[in-house]
Amino acid sequence: MATLNEQARRATPGTRLSNDSVIIRLQSARNALDPAERKVADFLLSNTAQVINLPIAAVAERSGVSAGTVVRTCSDLGYSGYRELRMLLARDDAIVRLRQRQAPPTSIQETDGEGMQIIARVRATVASLQSITDSLDAQALDRALELIRHARHILILASGLSIGIGNTLQSRLAREKILATFIVDPMAQDISAASLGKDDLVIAISGSGENAHTISTTRTAHSAGVNTLAITIFSNSTLAHEADVTVAACVSGMDFSSELIETSRLPLDIMVEAVMEQLRGGDDSELITMISQHLEH
Structure with missing residues (x-):
């Protein structure tokens, strides 16, 4: 090329x-x-x-x-x-x-209806996501679980398209009775990070691993002795190098340019769901009852 x-x-x-x-x-x-x-x-x-x-x-x-x-x-x-x-x-x-770009992907024919084109894109996306497991580091995942389980308080950092992942993570942690804060405002993130101690944890989420504010706040927390965990798509990103532990959900064939063209947070969604499933407690009957009461109204 x-x-x-x-x-x-x-x-x-x-x-x-x-x-x-x-x-x-x-x-x-x-x-x-x-x-x-x-x-x-x-x-x-x-x-x-x-x-x-x-x-x-x-x-x-x-x-x-x-x-x-x-x-x-x-x-x-x-x-x-x-x-x-x-x-x-x-x-x-x-x-x-x-x-x-002159033509659609080879699996998509211009003569196909838009519905068929969507189905083809779903197939292509699912196929690409299968490569994530090739990049996962079991030791990093073990360390990530240990940090989450032993954290006194967790501060979640995420910006832009990763905000949805931050909300999901906070909600899932709350279900496991793990105290976590997710603040979208950059200044409030800095203030919260400054109040953390060595028994706390910052979880920084960034698809590219290059969001300037997420990196800056993570660096500040790390310098203060706070444990830091990065969840990203790129293992060689700046955020990955700044954090104590990095969980990288790398997708085969994806680089920073393709991240800009076809931005997707599906790899991060998958990682958060998998990690939280591993953290899930044994008896969820009380939680299920609470959720069902909300669904009744």
Whole structure:
């Protein structure tokens, strides 16, 4: 598959990258960079598809420079850091992929009715989700269960499309009589995190693992000695590296660009349901009675 750099050179008007794209900026600024920074720029230009999924340490190693040089290169290009450059690179790649899309998936025929197309998409989604078990780490899951069971209080962090997962997790924890707080407001999340202690737990949920506020609050809690658990789709994300324990529900073939195009939180839903099923207590008769009373009205 052609790199974004190659696509930029031979782009047609319909697929041309905008002037604010990372590739255009790299190509324009390359000669003004110092020799070490040019190594980073050359690596980024030649390996755009891989860089989207690489942590900064891997970029530094493969460029033959230090991580500090990678950060300095990003700064000199006008970015706040490597994380911003990588996310914008994923955005550029996603835009190109969308513009190049000519036909529906092979399992979907243009002549099919929309109902049949939906059925085909459901089949494709179910098939892709089967790869999640290949990426799961049993030891990480054991540690996650231990942290949840022994936490005095749990603070759930989630933003954007992950908010629904946060609500589900809080509700399921409440059913097991586990005290958990889920606050959507970013400032209130920070305030709550600041009040936690070493016997508490932060569960940070992010599909991409790159939500800036979720990462920041998790980092703050971790620095204060609070246990942190990340639930994400990408094991090499910033959030995964910040947390004490990471449960990564990776889907085969999904990268940051496809996450932007076909955003789905189904892998996270599956993980939350599976973990909570494992935590479920033995006698639910009282709980079932309570729920049934709500259904009667």
